[in-house]
Amino acid sequence: MIQTLGLTMGLGKEVWIVLDSLRKKRNLNDYSGDLIEPAAVRNCIGHAQSLLIHTQKWLSEHRTDLLSKQP
DSSP, X not given: OGGGHHHHHOOOHHHHHHHHHHHHHXXXXXXXXXOOOXXXXXXXXXXXXXXXXXXXXXXXXXXXXXXXXXX
């Protein structure tokens, strides 16, 4: 699914490659208990924040109907 971000929201290949590698690290932790380095966690949080900003911008430009209306 991460690979589709380039087609669906115009996210650069270099970004989804990093996101996919972080997903693989998480899976290793989930299934084998391998520890994730603190630097990788910080990197993941930074990329998640950037993805959230990109997604909010994309939604505001292309799909305002999907944005929640906050009171």
